[in-house]
Amino acid sequence: xxxxxxxxxxxxxxxxxxxxxxxxxxxxxxxxxxxxxxxxxxxxxxxxxxxxxxxxxxxxxxxxxxxxxxxxxxxxxxxxxxxxxxxxxxxxxxxxxxxxxxxxxxxxxxxxxxxxxxxxxxxxxxxxxxxxxxxxxxxxxxxxxxxxxxxxxxxxxxxxxxxxxxxxxxxxxxxxxxxxxxxxxxxxxxxxxxxxxxxxxxxxxxxxxxxxxxxxxxxxxxxxxxxxxxxxxxxxxxxxxxxxxxxxxxxxxxxxxxxxxxxxxxxxxxxxxxxxxxxxxxxxxxxxxxxxxxxxxxxxxxxxxxxxxxxxxxxxxxxxxxxxxxxxxxxxxxxxxxxxxxxxxxxxxxxxxxxxxxxxxxxxxxxxxxxxxxxxxxxxxxxxxxxxxxxxxxxxxxxxxxxxxxxxxx
Amino acid sequence: xxxxxxxxxxxxxxxxxxxxxxxxxxxxxxxxxxxxxxxxxxxxxxxxxxxxxxxxxxxxxxxxxxxxxxxxxxxxxxxxxxxxxxxxxxxxxxxxxxxxxxxxxxxxxxxxxxxxxxxxxxxxxxxxxxxxxxxxxxxxxxxxxxxxxxxxxxxxxxxxxxxxxxxxxxxxxxxxxxxxxxxxxxxxxxxxxxxxxxxxxxxxxxxxxxxxxxxxxxxxxxxxxxxxxxxxxxxxxxxxxxxxxxxxxxxxxxxxxxxxxxxxxxxxxxxxxxxxxxxxxxxxxxxxxxxxxxxxxxxxxxxxxxxxxxxxxxxxxxxxxxxxxxxxxxxxxxxxxxxxxxxxxxxxxxxxxxxxxxxxxxxxxxxxxxxxxxxxxxxxxxxxxxxxxxxxxxxxxxxxxxxxxxxxxxxxxxxxxxxxxxxxxxxxxxxxxxxxxxxxxxxxxxxxxxxxxxxxxxxxxxxxx
Numbered sequence: 089x090x091x092x093x094x095x096x097x098x099x100x101x102x103x104x105x106x107x108x109x110x111x112x113x114x115x116x117x118x119x120x121x122x123x124x125x126x127x128x129x130x131x132x133x134x135x136x137x138x139x140x141x142x143x144x145x146x147x148x149x150x151x152x153x154x155x156x157x158x159x160x161x162x163x164x165x166x167x168x169x170x171x172x173x174x175x176x177x178x179x180x181x182x183x184x185x186x187x188x189x190x191x192x193x194x195x196x197x198x199x200x201x202x203x204x205x206x207x208x209x210x211x212x213x214x215x216x217x218x219x220x221x222x223x224x225x226x227x228x229x230x231x232x233x234x235x236x237x238x239x240x241x242x243x244x245x246x247x248x249x250x251x252x253x254x255x256x257x258x259x260x261x262x263x264x265x266x267x268x269x270x271x272x273x274x275x276x277x278x279x280x281x282x283x284x285x286x287x288x289x290x291x292x293x294x295x296x297x298x299x300x301x302x303x304x305x306x307x308x309x310x311x312x313x314x315x316x317x318x319x320x321x322x323x324x325x326x327x328x329x330x331x332x333x334x335x336x337x338x339x340x341x342x343x344x345x346x347x348x349x350x351x352x353x354x355x356x357x358x359x360x361x362x363x364x365x366x367x368x369x370x371x372x373x374x375x376x377x378x379x380x381x382x383x384x385x386x387x388x389x390x391x392x393x394x395x396x397x398x399x400x401x402x403x404x405x406x407x408x409x410x411x412x413x414x415x416x417x418x419x420x421x422x423x424x425x426x427x428x429x430x431x432x433x434x435x436x437x438x439x440x441x442x443x444x445x446x447x448x449x450x451x452x453x454x455x456x457x458x459x460x461x462x463x464x465x466x467x468x469x470x471x472x473x474x475x476x477x478x479x480x481x482x483x484x485x486x487x488x489x490x491x492x493x494x495x496x497x498x
Numbered sequence: 499x500x501x502x503x504x505x506x507x508x509x510x511x512x513x514x515x516x517x518x519x520x521x522x523x524x525x526x527x528x529x530x531x532x533x534x535x536x537x538x539x540x541x542x543x544x545x546x547x548x549x550x551x552x553x554x555x556x557x558x559x560x561x562x563x564x565x566x567x568x569x570x571x572x573x574x575x576x577x578x579x580x581x582x583x584x585x586x587x588x589x590x591x592x593x594x595x596x597x598x599x600x601x602x603x604x605x606x607x608x609x610x611x612x613x614x615x616x617x618x619x620x621x622x623x624x625x626x627x628x629x630x631x632x633x634x635x636x637x638x639x640x641x642x643x644x645x646x647x648x649x650x651x652x653x654x655x656x657x658x659x660x661x662x663x664x665x666x667x668x669x670x671x672x673x674x675x676x677x678x679x680x681x682x683x684x685x686x687x688x689x690x691x692x693x694x695x696x697x698x699x700x701x702x703x704x705x706x707x708x709x710x711x712x713x714x715x716x717x718x719x720x721x722x723x724x725x726x727x728x729x730x731x732x733x734x735x736x737x738x739x740x741x742x743x744x745x746x747x748x749x750x751x752x753x754x755x756x757x758x759x760x761x762x763x764x765x766x767x768x769x770x771x772x773x774x775x776x777x778x779x780x781x782x783x784x785x786x787x788x789x790x791x792x793x794x795x796x797x798x799x800x801x802x803x804x805x806x807x808x809x810x811x812x813x814x815x816x817x818x819x820x821x822x823x824x825x826x827x828x829x830x831x832x833x834x835x836x837x838x839x840x841x842x843x844x845x846x847x848x849x850x851x852x853x854x855x856x857x858x859x860x861x862x863x864x865x866x867x868x869x870x871x872x873x874x875x876x877x878x879x880x881x882x883x884x885x886x887x888x889x890x891x892x893x894x895x896x897x898x899x900x901x902x903x904x905x906x907x908x909x910x911x912x913x914x915x916x917x918x919x920x921x922x923x924x925x926x927x928x929x930x931x932x933x934x935x936x937x938x939x940x941x942x943x944x945x946x947x948x949x950x951x952x953x954x955x956x957x958x959x960x961x962x963x
Contacts, residue, residue: 096825097733097768097799101678104835107842110629131625139623146621153614159604161596162813165575198662198845205844214566232843269562304562335562349626350850361561371569378572379696380669380844381662386814387851 109228109468116466124464125482127473130280130445131349132412135479140412142347144404148394152387163383165374167196167355171389174396175355179309179323179340186330190363193370195356195377196384199348200310200341201229203356207306207337208237209376210358210369217269220306221262223247225470227280227308230273239271247282252438252450254284263297271304276338277322278311278444281472285315285443291325295332305329305336313345315444317413319406330359342392344445345409351388412476416445419478423447426487433494445476455493463489573692574933581931589929590947592938595744595910596813597876600944605876607811609869613858624850629838631660631819632853638860639819643773643787643804650794654827657834659820659841660848663813664774664805665693667820671770671801672701673840674822674833675735684735684770685727687711689935691744691772694737706730711746716903716915718748724761732766735801740773741786742909745937749779749908755789759796769793771802777809779909781877783870794823806856808910808941809873815852880910883943887912890952897960910941920958928954 106114112128134140152158166172172194176187186192197203212218220239222230223246231241244266245258263272274294279285286294298305307326313319329336335358342353356373360366377383395401424439439447451459451471459465465486467473478486571579577593599605630636636658640651650656661667675682684703686694687710698705708730709722727736738758743749750758762769771790777783793800805818820837824830841847859865884904891901904912916924916936924930930951932938943951 096829098678098822098824098829098833101829101832101836103832104839107629107838110626110842110847114628129626139625141621141624145624150618153618158606160606160610160812160814161604162575162594162807165572198849201842201846202844215562229842229846236843333559343626348624350624350847352845352847352849358563360563361559365561365563365566368566368568369563372566374572375569375696376700378575379665379693379700381666381816382693383575383814383816385662385816385849385852388849 107228112466112468115460119464119466121464123485125466125477125485127465127467127477127486130344130474130476132344132347132416132445132476133479135415135481137477137479137482140347142405142408144395144401144408145347145391148391148401151394152390160386163196163386163389165195165377165383166370167384168386168389168393170397171196171353171393172355174393175340176357178319178396179312179326179338179357180330180359181320181323181327184327184330186359191360191366193358193360193366193373195370195373196389197339197354197356197377198352198381198384199343199354200308200339201233201354202352202384203339203341203354204230204233204306204308205237206373206376206380207339207356207358208234208239209380210373211271211304211306211337212238213376214369214372215271215304217267217271217304219267220271220273221266221303222273223259223275223279225281226273226275228468230308234273242266242270244272246279247284247448249450252284252435252448253441254286254290256286256290260293260297263294263303264301266301266303268302269304271306272298274305274307274325276307276309276312276326278315278446280310280444281446281468281470282448283442283444283446284448286325288324288328291328295328298329299332299334305334307336307338309338310341311344311444312340313406313409314413314416317410317417319345319409333361335359335361342388346392346395346405348388348392351391352385353388353392416475419475419480419483420447422480422483423475423478423487426483427490430487430491432487432491445474447473447475449473449490451490451493455497458493458497459489462492465489577931577933580925584929584931586929588950590931590942590951592930592932592940592942592951595808595939595941597808597811597910597941598944600879600946602942602944602947605811607869607872609859609865609872610810610812610855612865612868613855616858617854622854627660627847627850627853629841629847630658630834631848632850632857634857634861635660635817635853636819638857639804640821642776642783642860643790643802643821644794644823645784645787645791648791648794650823655824655830657822657824657830657837659834659837660853661803661818661820661841662816662845662848663807663818664772664803665697665818666816666848667803667805667818668694668697668772669701669844670820670837670840671803671822672698672703673844674837676701676703677840678836679733679735682733682735683731684737685730685767686737687723687739687743689745690737690739692933692935694772708736710743711748711913713915716748716913717906718750718754720750720754724757727758727761727767728765730765730767733768734765735768735770736762737770737772738789740771740776740790740802742775742779742911744774744909745911745933745935746913747907747909747911748913750789752788752792755792759793759798762793763796763798769798769800771800773802774805775808775909776804777870777873778877778880781874781881783809783873797825799824799829806852810856810859810869812852812855815855816849817852817856880940883940883945883948884912886945886948887940887943887952890948891955894952894956895960899959910939912938912940914938914955914959916955916958917963920962923958923962924954928957930954 244262708726712719
């Protein structure tokens, strides 16, 4: 007990290891080598290797900061109303009947993580099934968010290392074996970390199975527009589930597609059977949020709302977004070509087949450690690399490193 | 959740149009037509194949959330909603503690505008902050709280993690207590800010109350406070308001703070400060931090949740910090690492905008001085409406009732001593919006409205019981 210097009430608090994903950047920053490469966290980089603030975001921010009539009063607990409406339209479609029928409640949250946490807390309190099925593998933070919210986490098969593609039968079998009513986490597009997405036909089968078993979909949509370059196309999986009239949860993030990473902008939508249920659900979401942080931050949400509601800015955004998605696709091609040119052993076609920001290389933890030590290439130990962190300049370095790793480390 | 069998009496199957996958076999084209909504409680049931029966277990068309009840509006934030809905021209919002100018307008500080312009000119990026937040923000925040040359800071014994304003910082601390001090209680003043209990409830940290407000004196029940802190199990966390107690506005004197520290030390309790009004109480940032600094100077380990909502007017930016003063640099490192582990599954990393504003204002000597001046103006305006309200009540009330507590109370709020019925009268008859515990926010009062408010208080106090 603390009675002065020496004793500490925190004596039993051990030092936690760095977060496995965000810790990669910590390690990268410590590395003094001039030729290091950070392929850890999924933050977009330009061809010059620099972070990017979208032009349309800068403009919107300028408008807001220069508007002398703006104030910094508390937002409502559910956040900026305009932002919420526009976010719902973005993911569900402007003509979504669910929106028109007022069956959707949308609350502003702290990016994807915050939306997932609020949704999970809500389900732990108000939903009768407390098991959530998450794909194997999934984003490292998913199990932590759900567990701390009070849900019990199980996995369903997803990635097949043999094919480097989707283990579709495994997925169907595992969801079929799930108890009726269980919650199922679905990556709306650009699965993280594998980049492997179901086809539209596979999504339809998943939908049918889930609806017949009463499984509750909880979508994580962090890459809308980043996967294919089209916002509507990337929302198809979600819209398919909404158009059958069923209920679902959707966590939306603007971290990547608007480059709003540090502003923490996102939204949680719950699509309900009726407007009356939606109103009651929203009131309960407020009870989750108020003791967590009272109300969400205004800056990022205002920027997003400004862009989404102005048709010119919206169009500009879609162009900038497509340019980012296209650059990533071209990096995939370049890396694939570079490995082919080196005659690197193995089939590397998954690099160009996978979708979104990441490539699940198939490299094992030893090979990853080798690449970090010998080539100063930083990535997560599961072999995931962020293509967004690559440029034409750095592709050769990475290709050399992969070549060396697969040739010398088993 | 209540369970029960769901039965529906349905019209004959020919008039039912069920979603195609109920029919089995290949998917049919076209959208399914929904059945009529049913009101049910309880579990969902697996779809059955047969739908020719008139009573059937219907899985799909009942909401899984049907039994969710409507939550009541937040008692504090709900006041502003009610105020907005009121069309009466005399209405006055003394609910939430947000500073208003004499014209009853929200106020964005000049230094904040300057900082935002600077930030825009620099064209800073929007990359993720580290989980613990902006380093330059954390540095100036600890210095603001403890004093820049505080040995604790030089010895690296302070773990500071950027949090989502006061609420978010309290929540991180609560999560730390839950994980590392299982069973330990938090002692909360009676009364306290309404959201404190919610935070500890949601974090699953047990709490109990210590006496604080004495209605007979409209002052501090110091003996009760000391007795209750003494009676609590050793190693409890004692939640203390650093200054400008919310909702009462009643703060211990420096001598009383010393005694409180003595008792806390005796019982090996852990002081847990909520500092939401540094600068707003007396007008001086240093004076308002003296309670925290007193405890820190004794070598006690302590928790301090800080908010910039009020003193920098950054309400909506959600900027604050949790500071843990530890007995060693090693403990501070370990504690910080564990707070990060709690923040990551909550929101990953905190928002950058408000943190940059603070770092720019507090970290720049010129802007910092300008801020101090604006702070004095804001605190000064509140002191002057206190005086005017008191003078108006004195002039009006010849009954001998002593209203001087209004002058003794400090900070944004005044605890009027009005009970719920009287507070309701304030709202229903006089369109004065306040919280039901009798708290009024002086930050929402203008000089021009003091007379009117005095009339309302006088009427409610003397004519309503």
